[in-house]
Amino acid sequence: MSRRVPLLTVAALLAPLGCDAPLPSAQLSASPTEGRAPFEVTLDASASEDPRGEALQYRFDVDGDGVWDSELSAESRVELTLERGGVFVPRVLVVSESGQAVGTADVSIRSLHPLADVDVDTNRDGVIDEADKAEEDLWTDSRGAVFLSNWDDDDHDGYRDAHDGLVNGERDLADLTRVVLRHSPDLAEGAEVTIEVGPQPADARVRLFERKQLDVVKDLDARVGAIDAAALREGDVELFLEGVGGRSANWDGRVTLTMRVEADGESYEDVVELRAAPTIFPDNTRAPERLYVMRVDGQGQGANLAFYNALVDGLPEDIELYTVEAWDYYADRWLQDSMQTGYQRVPTADGVKMQQNYLMTERISGYGLENLIPEELLGQDFGFAYTGGQPSSLNYGGNLEITPPHAAHGNEFRFGRVMVGGGDTGTVLGGSHADHMTTPQKQFLAAQEVQGPLIELSTEWLAVGHLDEIFLFVPDLHREGRPWRVVVASPAAARAELMQLVEQDKGDLPVFDGRPTETTVAAIVENDDLMAYNAAVQARIDDIIDQLMAEMELTEEDLIEVPVLYEPHYSRGKDFSAAYSPGMQNLMVAGDKLFIPDPEGPDAFGKDVWQGLATANLAPTGLALEYVDVFESYHLLLGEAHCGSNFQRAPFEAEWWTP
């Protein structure tokens, strides 16, 4: 492969010009003088001389295009590769302490056009040109063409565009990746030209279309497609690659395209490697763009209007409120669980092409929201991934969180890391139990790579089994370095507030005043089973947070505790933990504002003590706080604010294809 070095970088190495000493003379010969690209040319400048006998250094330009193809060195003889067809006159730069001289070869070199030459956007600048030829056959983190998974629906037919063997309009064409088979004027009559996709299973994951009629050249049931040799004799043949699949457990997203020419009993090949873009999931510190929430107005469905209206009134104006209608989805209000919002991005000539790409989680059937993405959200530049498999609560979005970008243990996590809940520690009362996110979904997440390696923390002891039942990340507007914190549920903090009230003879204060589960401060603290249970939950949360702290190199300063009590929720003989008081950590991050489940704790001196503690602990973050009524519409249904909402967020500033 030839190396391209801009001429300007050589300038500093040159001896001052314009001095009076006699200059060296540059002499250059080249052989062979004819060949079929790509082929090696030997350039020999050993006949060059310095009149003072000073040592010489050399630099070569094999195709005479003004770009040096080698570094300045003492080597007077090099072998360089001519990649393209044409007639070329190589050059040499000769440098000594006296000065420099440039010489051209005494002969020109005739390079026949390569018979097989395929190019893609290897250097990811959005255009396909000579700069893409180097290292085009091996995809790396820094070099290699990329493509989208064509999972959106640009023609609004209700199906993801990749499902058929068609280019579904101009917008769909823009989602495909260009592949250029270079003009081969020397192609003999009777030559056969093919393009082969490999390795397995890539051949069943991409299609190739030709430019003119957008006919399929290579469909999913074949590895090889035929190319019109006559067209190739006339000029470049442009193809479009469609990503039908994406990175997954069964495929790392890599595709090789081998262009093969069979002519006159000889076979010629050129290979390029591309890779599917990953699906990337924004974390809570990314700017929110859209909020999904269901509006349930009652009539036997469990109204959530207090919550919904609070969002209507209080949501920052730059966030779109997307209302999901209850009647369409059986009042299944758990928006967080139905999906994980994400995106794919690739470089183009115009900048960047972005596609929303949500992960549709495999849900227990009959809920309702399983139809939201395919029937309502799917559209132009809006697609989704779906891994299928056994339904499990631990697959849901509330159990899939993303850490903010950070550095830990010598590694830089520019896009944060994916965290999921699951484990085999068992229940807090010592019951054996194991549960995990199902393998297909976990493997899908791991296959995206840029937010790995995946972290798993114990959640199998919880009634719903989700990370958001324990903690969430929030921005911190006043910190640099790590502008975020972890909000953690704390039974100890909740109990401490209640014990203070008991000491102040305020045990009769109501808790959850006016609610079906109304009780008093004294009733709670004197409930031995409830208190001992919460001590065990606190111990479990401490263990989990210890693991998180070790994984991310957190300190106590990174944690914010909010008061939450838990209770056992027996199912099939086992005790799972559920929030007894509204889980304040299960909040919504709307940019600089948090919507926090109202804990409805005891009101002492005109202030809810639990709310007061949370407000005080969150104050240093600089975030605006609003407490929202979720008690009967979510909390008594084993969820809270985060569970009932979902944000689409802006992408990370960093681009995954630039290391």
Next chain:
Amino acid sequence: MDTVNAPVTSRLSLRPVAIVASLLLALPAAAAPPSSGTWSASTWQRDLAAAADEARAENPAAWTRLHKLEGLRPEVYLRKRRPEPNVERELAQLVSRGEVPAALIAALLVSGLDDYPVSSRGDFPDHVKGQETALIARERDQLEDGLLLALGASGHPSAPFVVASWLDDAERDPAHRRIAAIALGKTGSELAVSRLVRLAQNEKLPTQVRTGALQGLGHVRTPAALDALLGSLAAGGATPLRVATAAAVGQCASSWVKGVSDPMRERAARGLVDALVENDDRRVAGAVVDALAVVQHPGSLELLAAAQRAHTAPDVTARLARAERRLTRALRRAR
């Protein structure tokens, strides 16, 4: 995967004691009302019948309310994030508020649940078509468990007897017997300790029932119960049993429970530190460390330090160091 829709196949049926009890319930109240103290094994059925009669006479709506639990309504529980029936908290509230006397819960359990009006197929919305049988079975399961736990926690004098009869029935599903064991522990009765200790030690019983017995002992919170648990922890046994025992020690001697004496907590802490030295199983060690944090006795750090001085094996010192870190954090928070 333990999906919420997989049914438990046990079917409840009338037992001899239930037949007798139902006959007694039908008779006019002839016996004197039970005393507020402990009932006896020979008279509890008669006493319960009388108590139930009295409760129904005083609060006719209570029996009806007991047969219309919100947590068994599909239109309520199918909205939940974990869409399954659950009546435990509802029943506890009904009892604590006096809306449903515990005697009626006991009477219902004694009379049998076969005729309890759970949902019928027509009560379910279209979008769960095909799941009705499984959901109805779950309603029955959760009803049984909820009644047992509510009765156990109620303090009613019939509770130990009614719950024990459930526990002793070898034909019941182990999951229900496990709940019965926990409920028996919640009664806090002397009968509970001896019965649960025997169950925990009975190697012929399913592990589920034995762990339930250990969990039940954790609710008793007496020196006798603690001694039994510490003895079980020291004796070893299968991992699930040791894990359950460690957790139960924590529940028994938790620093968050007012009535637990300091000597009890210290004794628990000593037993747990010994167990931490002896047990290299990851799950057991984790449960012991958690339990130490639950007991949270201030002298635990010194016990751990002494153990670290006495033992040099790297795996032992690593476990002790982990416990020290966790306990330091818990004690700092407590201050």
